[in-house]
Amino acid sequence: MSEFLLPVDDDPLTQPFWEACARGELRMQRFTASGRYCWPPRPMDPVSRTLEYEWVPVSGLGTVWSVAIPHPPLLPAYTDFAPYNVVVVQLDEDPALRMVGNVVAAADAPLDSVDPHSVEIGQRVRAVFSPVGDMFLPRWVPVDA
Amino acid sequence: MTNPGSDVTPLKDRTAIVGIGQTRFGKGLEDSELSLACQAISAALDDCGIAPSEVDGLASYTLEPFREVEVARSVGLGDITWFSQVGYGGGAGCGVVTQAAMAVATGQAEVVVAWRARKRASKASRPWANVAQRIEDNGQWSRPWGLLRPVDEIAILTRRYMHEYGATRDHLANVALAFRKHANNNPNATMYERTLSREEYMNGRWISEPLCLFDNCLETDGALAAVVVSAERAKDLRQVPAYIHAGAQGIPPQHNTMTNYFNDDPLMGPSWAAAKGLWRYADLGPADVKVAQLYDAFSPLIPLSLEGYGFCARGEGAAFTEDGALEWPNGRLPTNTAGGGMSEAYVHGFNLVLEGVRQIRGTSPNQVAGADVSLVTSGEGVPTSALLLRK
Numbered sequence: 001m002s003e004f005l006l007p008v009d010d011d012p013l014t015q016p017f018w019e020a021c022a023r024g025e026l027r028m029q030r031f032t033a034s035g036r037y038c039w040p041p042r043p044m045d046p047v048s049r050t051l052e053y054e055w056v057p058v059s060g061l062g063t064v065w066s067v068a069i070p071h072p073p074l075l076p077a078y079t080d081f082a083p084y085n086v087v088v089v090q091l092d093e094d095p096a097l098r099m100v101g102n103v104v105a106a107a108d109a110p111l112d113s114v115d116p117h118s119v120e121i122g123q124r125v126r127a128v129f130s131p132v133g134d135m136f137l138p139r140w141v142p143v144d145a
Numbered sequence: 146m147t148n149p150g151s152d153v154t155p156l157k158d159r160t161a162i163v164g165i166g167q168t169r170f171g172k173g174l175e176d177s178e179l180s181l182a183c184q185a186i187s188a189a190l191d192d193c194g195i196a197p198s199e200v201d202g203l204a205s206y207t208l209e210p211f212r213e214v215e216v217a218r219s220v221g222l223g224d225i226t227w228f229s230q231v232g233y234g235g236g237a238g239c240g241v242v243t244q245a246a247m248a249v250a251t252g253q254a255e256v257v258v259a260w261r262a263r264k265r266a267s268k269a270s271r272p273w274a275n276v277a278q279r280i281e282d283n284g285q286w287s288r289p290w291g292l293l294r295p296v297d298e299i300a301i302l303t304r305r306y307m308h309e310y311g312a313t314r315d316h317l318a319n320v321a322l323a324f325r326k327h328a329n330n331n332p333n334a335t336m337y338e339r340t341l342s343r344e345e346y347m348n349g350r351w352i353s354e355p356l357c358l359f360d361n362c363l364e365t366d367g368a369l370a371a372v373v374v375s376a377e378r379a380k381d382l383r384q385v386p387a388y389i390h391a392g393a394q395g396i397p398p399q400h401n402t403m404t405n406y407f408n409d410d411p412l413m414g415p416s417w418a419a420a421k422g423l424w425r426y427a428d429l430g431p432a433d434v435k436v437a438q439l440y441d442a443f444s445p446l447i448p449l450s451l452e453g454y455g456f457c458a459r460g461e462g463a464a465f466t467e468d469g470a471l472e473w474p475n476g477r478l479p480t481n482t483a484g485g486g487m488s489e490a491y492v493h494g495f496n497l498v499l500e501g502v503r504q505i506r507g508t509s510p511n512q513v514a515g516a517d518v519s520l521v522t523s524g525e526g527v528p529t530s531a532l533l534l535r536k
Contacts, residue, residue, distance in 0.1 A: 005278055005293075007285035014285075039407055040286045046399070065406070066308070068300035069354035070291060078291045083351070086292045088301055088406050096399075098406045100287040100301075111291065116354075121308045137289055 004077050004132050013041050016055040021136040026127045027055040028097060037094045058097075060127035061143065062089040065098055069116045081111035085119045089140055104130065104139045114142075154391075154426035160246040161379035161386035162534070164193030164372030165499045170335050170490040174264065174366040179211045181368035182262035183219045189370040190220075193382045195256055202227040202254025202373075204245040206237045206261055206493060216260075227253040231394075233402060235442055235524030236415065237261075238494040239532040243392030245373040255374065261495035262368035287404045296361055296443060298403045299526060300353035303445040306412055307355065312448065312463030314355065318346045319466035320444040321359045321487060327473060328484025331510040335363050336488040360444040362486035369495040371502065387505040387519070390429065391533040393422030402527045415529040416453025416522065423531045424455070429518055431455040434533075436504045436513040437478055438497035438521045441485040446525040447471070451478075454522065454531070473511035482511040494523050498532065505536050 009018050020027040028037045031045035032052040044051060065088045072079050084102065091097040105113035107128035125140035166188025168174075168181050176184070190197055200222045203213045207230045217225055227248045231237035238261065245257035280288055292298055306312055325341040328334035341359060349357035379386035395418030399408035405415075424430060431454060439450045448462025456478060457465045465478075473479040483489045483500040490496050501521035503509040509516075517536040523529045 003278060005280055005284075005288045007289060008279050008281050011281070040283065040401070066301045066305035068292070068297050068304060069351070070293065070297045070300075071351045071353065074291070074293055078293060081291075083354070084291055086290055086297060086301070088305075096407065096409050098411075100290050100292055100404065100406070102290050121304070132289070139290075 005075070006133050006135055009135060013043065017041065018135060020055060021129050021138055024129050026058050026060040026138060028058050028091070028093065029053050030056045037097050039097050039099065058091060058093045062091045062125055062140070064103070064119060064121055064123040064125060065090040066121060067119045078111070083116050084111045085114065085116035087119060087140065089125055099138065102139045104128070104141060106141060107139070155250050156246060156389070156392065157426060157428070158388045158390055158535070159250040159376055160373050161376055161388045162242070162371050162502050163374050163379045163382045163384055163386055164189040164195065165370070165502050166190070166192055167369040167496070167499060168367050170333065170365050170367040172366060178209070178262040178264055178368070179215055179219070181366070182209070182211070182216055182260050182370070185262065185368035185370040186216065186220050186258050186260055189258065189372050193372050193384055195372060195374070195382070197221040198223040200256045200258050201225055202245060202248050202257030204228070204241045204248070204257055204259040205230050206234070206241060207232040208234055208493070209262065227257070231530070233524070233528040235440060235493045236527035236529040238498055238523040238530065239392060239521055240394045240523065240530030242371060242373065242389070242498055242532055243394065243530060246389045246392055249373055249375055255378070257373045258370055259373065260368060260370035261493050263492050264366040265364045265491070283401060283404065292404070294353070295403060296356055297353045299443045299445060300356045301406065302411060302526070304355055306445060306449070309412065310460040310463060314347065316448065316463035316466050317360055317444040318343055320441070320447045320471065321346055323469070323471040323476070324441065324481045324485045324488045327482050327511050328488035331483045331489060334484040334489040335365060336484060356443060356445070362442045362491040363488070365490040365492055367490055367492050369492055369499050371498055385506045385536070387502040387534040388536070389532060390535045391423050391427040392531070393419050394528070394530040395419030395422060396528040400528065405526060412449070414449055414453060414525050415527065416450045416525045419522070419529050419531045420454045423533060427533055429533065429535070433518045434478070434520045435516045436482060436519050437480045438482070438485070438501045438519070439480055440494045440497065440522050440524045440529070441481055441487050442491070442524060444487065447480070450522055450525050453525065454520065473513060479511065479513050482509050482513065497521050501532065501534050505534050
């Protein structure tokens with residue numbers, strides 16, 4: 001396999017998220033009854049046990065919660081860029097909203113476009129949307145403090 | 146730590162592990178997993194002197210690549226009246242044994258065999274390298290960004306743990322070096338003849354920063370099995386019984402297996418949930434434990450487990466490893482005394498169960514004096530389980 005892994009794009013639960021990413025918007029699942037954000041998405045609100053939710057736009061701003069730097073052996077597509085950074089970003093809207101991503105220099109910049117050792121816990125970042133295969137993956141660019 | 150209601154539990158001390166058996170550990174063993182399982186089960190039955198025809202219960206991991214009926218046919222088992230499997234890979238081991246104990250304690254079966262057989266030493270068998278390009282399961286929220294392997298997933302938690310509590314690579318080295326020393330006394334261990342120094346550890350190549358090669362478990366081919374019967378029956382058998390004082394499984398709220406980042410407190414992992422169930426009905430507490438086998442797919446799981454099972458306070462797990470605390474014979478909690486997953490063998494933690502039993506029997510390669518209470522745990526970071534054995 002020489003390509004990046006991708007999520008399924010035809011699951012009704014997650015499709016609205018990916019469609020928003022393709023439009024350059026970060027949206028989060030928010031349950032109507034409790035107002036609770038949930039990530040990853042799920043069918044039922046764990047607070048109210050109701051099923052109604054919407055995908056609401058969020059600021060796209062967050063803070064690096066942790067970072068790992070993978071080295072080979074890796075899948076071939078990723079080996080080409082290793083060592084690269086993988087971050088978990090905590091969104092400003094809710095501290096329990098954490099997304100896995102990468103810090104990159106720009107939306108269309110490669111996975112190794114920033115020095116992985118320059119990425120730090122506490123660093124402020126903003127969502128961008130990187131074209132990968134036929135989808136757009138949310139990644140993160142540094143924000144000046 | 147005595148629980149006033151503890152005499153009402155139907156599990157406590159009602160069953161025992163009376164037979165253990167294993168194959169040799171290796172890389173690229175020719176035998177199939179099925180054959181390895183049959184060999185380990187056969188050895189465990191011989192160990193306690195129970196005939197295959199008496200076995201009426203089977204407990205195993207969902208990840209076994211063959212079905213129970215094939216084992217039953219090969220080993221020559223009789224009527225099976227109870228069988229069960231536990232999921233989540235390395236989290237299953239103690240749960241498999243706990244379920245076997247529950248089956249015996251409730252009369253669903255009289256002789257239960259529990260086992261794990263695994264061939265993972267060859268490069269072609271690494272499951273993370275064989276994923277579909279379109280991911281349907283929870284991996285869809287992590288793998289596309291290059292968080293590909295279990296070590297990458299745990300590296301994220303490790304970096305955060307270091308950041309919050311001031312843990313260092315020296316603490317992780319304490320873990321790796323202790324288990325290697327134990328393996329150097331265990332002729333069955335993969336790393337029996339290979340010592341490890343702190344300098345070698347510090348110079349080890351990165352796998353996923355902040356984790357290096359020596360923070361990772363081995364990949365091993367092999368199988369292990371254990372036989373569980375009632376406490377009454379155990380008294381008449383040839384081995385010292387390892388009584389199952391308590392056993393528990395655990396999934397904390399909002400848990401996500403391996404990528405446990407999406408909840409209020411990711412550093413409070415499944416160990417905490419399993420510990421709650423383990424100590425609830427036990428007459429014993431962490432201070433009574435003389436020797437521990439803590440699941441060690443990666444070195445940082447040890448400080449996380451030490452905290453979860455109550456050997457120290459939150460955030461103190463790394464500091465607990467200082468001054469040789471994990472090392473036999475003088476450490477305050479000799480841990481993974483056969484070498485563990487990092488230096489004996491990685492068979493999804495079932496080798497930890499057998500070493501927990503050997504400590505009670507008095508037959509460990511690094512025998513702890515007066516080891517009358519022995520804790521075994523399964524995978525931290527995934528839905529997990531734990532066992533408390535006593536003499």
